[in-house]
Amino acid sequence: MTRFTRLAAAAALGALMGTTAMAQELFTPNLAYRTGPFAATGIPLMNGQADYMTMLNNRDGGIGGVKVNFEECETGYSTEKGVECYEKTKGKAIVTQPWSTGITLQVLPKSNVDEIPILAPGYGFSPMADGTVFQWAFNTPSSYxxxxxxxxxxxxxxxxxxxxxxxxxxxxxxxxxxxxxxxxxxxxxxxxxxxxxxxxxxxxxxxxxxxxxxxxxxxxxxxxxxxxxxxxxxxxxxxxxxxxxxxxxxxxxxxxxxxxxxxxxxxxxxxxxxxSFPNPDAPVLADIQKHVVDEGLTQSNAEEMKGVFYNRGLVISMILAEGIRTAQEHFEEPEVSAEQLRWGLENLNITEARLDELGMTGMVPPFATSCADHTGHSGGWMxxxxxxxxxxxxxxxxxxxESIRPLEEAKAAEYAEANAPWPVNEECSATN
The missing domain is CATH 3.40.50.2300 (Response regulator)
Known part of the structure; x- marks a missing residue:
């Protein structure tokens, strides 16, 4: 190999490594609302979500060795601003988190075109449970x-x-x-x-x-x-x-x-x-204290961190992280795409044993999703x-x-007809 070709090869390898290093990021934007009339409830939820991802980044180096970019785009819970945030972030996002039923309904028709999963834990349009019709939308783990x-x-x-x-x-x-x-x-x-x-x-x-x-x-x-x-x-x-x-x-x-x-x-x-329900003795909270709070990286406080909403924020980010991890393991690819994440969110299996491993015992009931079931229907507690x-x-x-499923299917079919042509997943059946 001549000196010239050796230099060219080294330059090409360096460029490739540099590109790979720059690309190693999981962009999971959150359409937050820390301002506006709903800020009092939005702030603890956003803090819980952000702290969980910060903990994964600092404790584990991210998910599967890839850091999470949990950028927030402020909407003030405004549907108009929410759609603007979606358009602004969708270019490199592997997921969108609308954080409003109104925003979710506006983004829903775009999901088939942009092919980005909508993650709306415990909110959004209830018929999104029907994964055959709403291929890119998830309201895991419970619908309205x-x-x-x-x-x-x-x-x-x-x-x-x-x-x-x-x-x-x-x-x-x-x-x-x-x-x-x-x-x-x-x-x-x-x-x-x-x-x-x-x-x-x-x-x-x-x-x-x-x-x-x-x-x-x-x-x-x-x-x-x-x-x-x-x-x-x-x-x-x-x-x-x-x-x-x-x-x-x-x-x-x-x-x-x-x-x-x-x-x-x-x-x-x-x-x-x-x-969801707070568990003050959950190991995940001790890890957040060590890797986030003690490092001065939280926007929360001790009182808020005891509450229902902060802890629900932790669970919500856990659901997203487990979707990413599931996809990484299946596709043997650390930097998963939006399409691969969709598969991961369709194949969640959050068992009691897995919750124990995550240090989140008792914080959410076990649940599983599938191609046909994008909710999981975890149940809950009064x-x-x-x-x-x-x-x-x-x-x-x-x-x-038994009373919910027929209504889900009927309203999903009604939505698809009203928004025709609406693509459905022909390979997905209620048994999947």
């Missing part, structure tokens, strides 16, 4: 219809539903309207009356009109689909009007410690269904505010899949 089902199941077991009246207090937003089709179906089947009571975005902190209607209706239960400032406003009004707190149940986004601390002991008895914190007041509850 799962949540509604578990709430109704708990009420049925504790006083019954037949002949009862339920006031459905909900944010007048795609998120708040999401469970209505399932609740209407169940009201007809189970013999209870549902009274929808919407709360506009400008009414979240002043719900006097809604609670006047609740006093007139005299419902047996109030089921709340609230978010951000709406939760604190509703809980404060419930206490003020002396509504029995034990008869008020929220979805998992309406079970935020800080909202209940405003009323303290007067809020005792308020309940919230939840697919939790109750005891005046100081949320505690579990039920065994592990599972949603009624």
């Amino acid at each position: 219809w799962d949540g509604a089902s578990m709430i109704l199941q708990y009420l049925e077991q504790n006083g019954g539903l037949d002949g009862k009246k339920i006031a459905f207090l909900h944010l007048d937003h795609p998120y708040g309207k999401e469970p209505i089709p399932y609740l209407e179906q169940q009201a007809e089947e189970k013999g209870f009356e549902m009274v929808p009571i919407p709360v506009g975005l400008k009414e979240m902190q002043n719900q006097s009109a809604q609670w006047l209607q609740i006093r007139r209706e005299r419902p047996d239960y109030v089921v709340m689909w609230g978010w951000g400032a709406m939760n604190a406003g509703a809980i404060t009004e419930a206490v003020k009007t002396k509504f029995p707190m034990e008869n008020m149940i929220g979805v998992w986004w309406a079970g935020h410690d800080a909202d209940l601390k405003i009323v303290g002991e007067e809020g005792a008895g308020y309940k919230s269904i939840s697919w 939790t109750e505010w005891d005046g100081e914190k949320f505690v579990k007041v039920s065994d592990h509850l599972m949603p009624d899949s």
Whole structure:
């Protein structure tokens, strides 16, 4: 080999190595909302998510030896800004995390074109569970219809539903309207009356009109689909009007410690269904303390880190990390693509043993996904505010899949028809 060819070969190898080194990154942007009317709930969730990925980077060198770039793009929970963030980050992203049902619905049609998985843990459009239709969307580990089902199941077991009246207090937003089709179906089947009571975005902190209607209706239960400032406003009004707190149940986004601390002991008895739960003795928290907090790399604080939402943020990032790890192992490729990550998210198997290995025992029920099932339907627990914190007041509850699945399939088919031509995964069947 001549000196010239040796130099050329060395230069080519150096360029290749430099390109490879630069490319070794997993870009997983998060469409965060640390500002705006929902910031109080967004901040602890974003902090939990970010801290988990920072821990993996510092403790393990990333996932499979590849560092995670967990860049945030601030949306303020605005659908318009969320779509802008999606367009800005999609070029090199292997996943998008919309963090709003409204943003999710806007991004959903783009997923088939851009071929980037949408990860919306515990939120978004419930029919996304149907992986044959929504090939690129995941609302793992529980959908809103799962949540509604578990709430109704708990009420049925504790006083019954037949002949009862339920006031459905909900944010007048795609998120708040999401469970209505399932609740209407169940009201007809189970013999209870549902009274929808919407709360506009400008009414979240002043719900006097809604609670006047609740006093007139005299419902047996109030089921709340609230978010951000709406939760604190509703809980404060419930206490003020002396509504029995034990008869008020929220979805998992309406079970935020800080909202209940405003009323303290007067809020005792308020309940919230939840697919995650804090475990203060979980080894993962000790690792975060060592590799993130002690290194001055967190935006959180000791009080927040005890709460439901911070810990749920940890679980959410764990789901994404396990999807990446599953894809890496299957494709024997450390820097996975968006398409490979989709396969990983379709083949999650979060067992009790795996949760123990991750140091997250008891923080989320075990679940598995498949080609056909993009939710996993993990179930959850009914939790109750005891005046100081949320505690579990039920065994592990599972949603009624027999009542949910037909509605998922019908609404998924309806969506596909309305947005035709809509590609479906012909190779995927309900048995996969």
